[in-house]
Amino acid sequence: MARKLKSTKIPNDAARASRPARPRDRHAANPRPRGHATAAGSSKTTAPRRKAKPKAEYTSPERLHPIFAALDKLFPHAQCALHHKNAFELLVATILSAQCTDERVNKVTPHLFQTYPTPQDFAALSQPVLENEIRSTGFYRNKAKSIIGASKKIVTDFGGQVPRTMEEMLTLPGVARKTANVVLGTAYGIPTGVVVDTHVFRIAHRLKLSDEGTPEKVEQDLIKLVSPERWILFGHQVIWFGRKICAARKPLCTECPLETICDAPDKTV
Numbered sequence: 001m002a003r004k005l006k007s008t009k010i011p012n013d014a015a016r017a018s019r020p021a022r023p024r025d026r027h028a029a030n031p032r033p034r035g036h037a038t039a040a041g042s043s044k045t046t047a048p049r050r051k052a053k054p055k056a057e058y059t060s061p062e063r064l065h066p067i068f069a070a071l072d073k074l075f076p077h078a079q080c081a082l083h084h085k086n087a088f089e090l091l092v093a094t095i096l097s098a099q100c101t102d103e104r105v106n107k108v109t110p111h112l113f114q115t116y117p118t119p120q121d122f123a124a125l126s127q128p129v130l131e132n133e134i135r136s137t138g139f140y141r142n143k144a145k146s147i148i149g150a151s152k153k154i155v156t157d158f159g160g161q162v163p164r165t166m167e168e169m170l171t172l173p174g175v176a177r178k179t180a181n182v183v184l185g186t187a188y189g190i191p192t193g194v195v196v197d198t199h200v201f202r203i204a205h206r207l208k209l210s211d212e213g214t215p216e217k218v219e220q221d222l223i224k225l226v227s228p229e230r231w232i233l234f235g236h237q238v239i240w241f242g243r244k245i246c247a248a249r250k251p252l253c254t255e256c257p258l259e260t261i262c263d264a265p266d267k268t269v
Ligand code: SF4
Pocket: 206, 207, 245, 246, 247, 251, 252, 253, 256, 257, 258, 259, 262, 263, 264, 266, 267, 268
């Protein structure tokens, strides 16, 4: 069973979303000069930025090593936060986690898995019944369709077992590389790539490990930079790094061990 990291509490995405909207530019809300004037006589200022380096410098072993070392120190045993007891439960939980917090999914799945413990149970469910069970995770129509479709395929084509290869996983309805990497890596320990969720996508860009525009292409960049034996752990570490430190809206740059090598334009220091 996946263990839940017990660490300092941070506001989850749902909690943040419920707060009043803040100005996107924090300096607009709290104007104070931080950098140089943009034009003579102008009152506008910009944060001082480091000069961009050649792309190869951002992905050099000399820069990657401290990134891996910092992640190892911060999250030496990073694991998937979705509660599960087997590969099928993790597959269902991962499908439910799209556009939803892991906390919310973990509230829904205990009753769900207790009531419907096997792929056969899910394959036999009607769409409206499953929709009702998972409604609070959002996008419940598509998620129910994917879960029922994937369960039917697992029962008919894979003997009731979640398959163990990327190629087979991608034949399941609603399963793309991110979900497949989560299940194969976490449940089976098979390194097939790097999980690229919203946190990994954002941090790969902030740390300039990739400038690609889709998760699939970012993953292809990352698997060239990270050795296969680190693929599974690296994905989980970066996800936790995104949750605890390098958050989307307000990264804790003053507490970040990577601050000295980070040239992200939206750094807060
Ligand atoms: S310095 Fe800030 S933006 Fe850069 S990696 Fe750290 S938390 Fe993220």
